Amino acid sequence: MPAPLTSGSEALFARARAVTPGGVNSPVRAFNAVGGTPRFIREATGPWLTDVDGNTYVDLICSWGPMLLGHAHPAVVEAVQTAAARGSSYGTPTEGEVALVEAIVARTPVERLRLVSSGTEATMSAIRLARGFTGRDVVVKFAGCYHGHVDSLLAAAGSGLTTFSLPGTPGVPASSTELTLVLPYNDRAAVTAAFAEHGDRIACLITEAAPGNMGVVPPAPGFNQFLAETCRAHGALFVSDEVMTGFRVSKAGQWGTDGAVEGWAPDLMTFGKVMGGGFPAAAFGGRADVMSHLAPEGPVYQAGTLSGNPVATAAGLATLTAADDAVYDRIGVVADALRAGIAETFTAAGLPHVIQSTGSMFSVFLTDAPVTSYDEAQRTDVAAYGALFHAMLDQGVHLPPSAYEAWFVSSSHDDRAVQQVLDALPAAATAAAAAQGGTR
Ligand SMILES: *Cc1c(COP(=O)(O)O)cnc(C)c1O
Numbered sequence: 043m044p045a046p047l048t049s050g051s052e053a054l055f056a057r058a059r060a061v062t063p064g065g066v067n068s069p070v071r072a073f074n075a076v077g078g079t080p081r082f083i084r085e086a087t088g089p090w091l092t093d094v095d096g097n098t099y100v101d102l103i104c105s106w107g108p109m110l111l112g113h114a115h116p117a118v119v120e121a122v123q124t125a126a127a128r129g130s131s132y133g134t135p136t137e138g139e140v141a142l143v144e145a146i147v148a149r150t151p152v153e154r155l156r157l158v159s160s161g162t163e164a165t166m167s168a169i170r171l172a173r174g175f176t177g178r179d180v181v182v183k184f185a186g187c188y189h190g191h192v193d194s195l196l197a198a199a200g201s202g203l204t205t206f207s208l209p210g211t212p213g214v215p216a217s218s219t220e221l222t223l224v225l226p227y228n229d230r231a232a233v234t235a236a237f238a239e240h241g242d243r244i245a246c247l248i249t250e251a252a253p254g255n256m257g258v259v260p261p262a263p264g265f266n267q268f269l270a271e272t273c274r275a276h277g278a279l280f281v282s283d284e285v286m287t288g289f290r291v292s293k294a295g296q297w298g299t300d301g302a303v304e305g306w307a308p309d310l311m312t313f314g315k316v317m318g319g320g321f322p323a324a325a326f327g328g329r330a331d332v333m334s335h336l337a338p339e340g341p342v343y344q345a346g347t348l349s350g351n352p353v354a355t356a357a358g359l360a361t362l363t364a365a366d367d368a369v370y371d372r373i374g375v376v377a378d379a380l381r382a383g384i385a386e387t388f389t390a391a392g393l394p395h396v397i398q399s400t401g402s403m404f405s406v407f408l409t410d411a412p413v414t415s416y417d418e419a420q421r422t423d424v425a426a427y428g429a430l431f432h433a434m435l436d437q438g439v440h441l442p443p444s445a446y447e448a449w450f451v452s453s454s455h456d457d458r459a460v461q462q463v464l465d466a467l468p469a470a471a472t473a474a475a476a477a478q479g480g481t482r
Pocket of ligand 1 (some may be wrong): 191315
């Protein structure tokens with residue numbers, strides 16, 4: 043397999059690095075974790091990406107989640123064109139915002155919802171609201187859960203179970219994270235101990251409804267319900283971050299697979315990605331009595347110039363409207379076919395692997411034991427993943443350029459796209475097996 047020509051991407055990457063840090067506008071895109079030159083994409087349709095050199099790839103990033111229907115879905119394109127032709131932002135309320143919020147309220151347990159422009163804004167605002175509502179300051183999160191780049195949530199895991207944490211990046215003062223408690227995921231004893239010690243200071247516990255940002259690490263059965271009940275018992279709010287899982291894991295997100303079945307609901311939820319249909323739209327919402335503390339109804343301030351943007355809300359509404367049972371069925375079929383192909387080819391190549399899923403959302407850890415926490419996620423073989431990534435890329439399949447990410451599929455992944463991935467797997471598995479334990 044001759045590697046594709048990438049001179050166009052290389053030239054653009056050089057131009058980009060001269061004017062933008064690392065040449066990218068979000069770090070993972072730079073390929074630092076796998077090496078090589080990121081592909082600059084010229085256009086995309088359905089499951090296919092075309093780069094500036096004319097190479098095509100089956101897309102298993104799907105914009106890191108939003109493209110549930112695939113790229114340039116006709117209904118979304120039409121909605122966006124119609125909206126844009128009517129003017130792109132007014133700074134006044136519009137019917138589209140009401141319709142999108144109603145569509146989300148209809149699918150989820152939230153009673154009131156506010157639109158924002160990014161998942162980061164959604165979690166930042168939810169935490170402010172939780173603190174304003176409870177009059178408490180401490181926030182509990184789990185190691186390995188990503189909630190956007192909110193200062194107080196960019197906290198590394200402390201070594202002890204109930205240590206207040208240090209910032210995970212320069213630029214965040216210790217005072218921003220000293221009220222953040224970081225616990226190991228899926229660890230009930232750590233949660234119980236933290237609430238026993240600090241319960242009357244805890245405003246909220248925030249968790250990914252099913253973590254996807256350390257690779258997919260599903261909650262142990264009953265874990266989310268346990269979190270909801272623990273929060274309730276201590277007067278804290280349970281904030282379920284469904285920015286990645288929302289409208290992807292099921293019509294009602296991860297909650298549709300646990301809370302809806304077990305009969306509980308989070309106090310607050312955050313959404314993004316799929317609900318924006320590839321445009322900057324996100325949201326936070328939940329209990330009406332909590333949401334009523336938000337300005338202008340209540341005292342907790344929150345605002346946004348482009349919140350509820352008419353073009354973004356049109357894209358989101360068109361996406362949710364098109365996302366019917368057939369869409370979720372197709373995504374399930376695609377994920378099943380890929381998981382089966384990965385298991386078969388990796389086993390044949392002698393490449394240790396664990397495929398972890400929640401619904402159709404899955405990721406592949408190159409290690410031999412199930413991963414239940416961030417510490418265990420670190421065991422994945424990043425050198426082997428780098429080899430796997432590049433062998434797939436050379437054969438026209440674009441995996442996420444990091445070993446710790448979910449692989450995203452869409453309802454537009456047709457049999458040809460699926461077959462191209464399956465055909466690429468054996469050689470890539472062999473390359474990865476040969477690279478095991480190396481350095482990257
Ligand atoms: C992507 C993501 C975010 C941040 O969303 P942005 O739109 O990138 O700010 C927050 N939480 C989770 C679970 C995510 O996956």
